[in-house]
Every structure is written in C-alpha cells, then in structure tokens.
Amino acid sequence: MAIDPVCKMNVEPEKAVAKAEHAGQVYYFCSEACHKAFTAEPQKYAGGAQGGKGSCCGGSSCH
Numbered sequence: 001m002a003i004d005p006v007c008k009m010n011v012e013p014e015k016a017v018a019k020a021e022h023a024g025q026v027y028y029f030c031s032e033a034c035h036k037a038f039t040a041e042p043q044k045y046a047g048g049a050q051g052g053k054g055s056c057c058g059g060s061s062c063h
Helices: 032-040 042-048
Strands: 018-022 025-029
Touching: 018 032, 018 042, 025 032, 025 042, 032 042
Parallel strands: none
Antiparallel strands: 018 025
8 A cells, every 4th residue: 555645645556546756766646636736846745745634635535
C-alpha cells in the first residue's frame, strides 16, 4: 500500500489513478487532482513533507 503524498490517502499501486517519479522515488495518486497538484509543486509534497490532509477531496473518497 502506498500513500498519496498530497491528500495522504492509502492507494494500492496497481489501482492508482496516476503515478509520478520525483528524485528517484515513485509516488501514487488517488485522483488526477492530486497528481496535478504534485506535478505542479513536487518539492511541496515529496519526501514526507506535510501536504494538505484531504486537500483534493475533503477527506472523503476521491473515486
């Protein structure tokens, strides 16, 4: 199980909506909104930096 770096939701890598690589690490996303936020500012979310909890979906399921 992976954690979406933007909203901190658990994501199964094989079911992730999107993925991106940054600084040699692969990140998985629950939604296109989280993927877009990450690709716009990867340094804000990569490496365990605090993202906005539930920022893409208000804490509910993004699907």
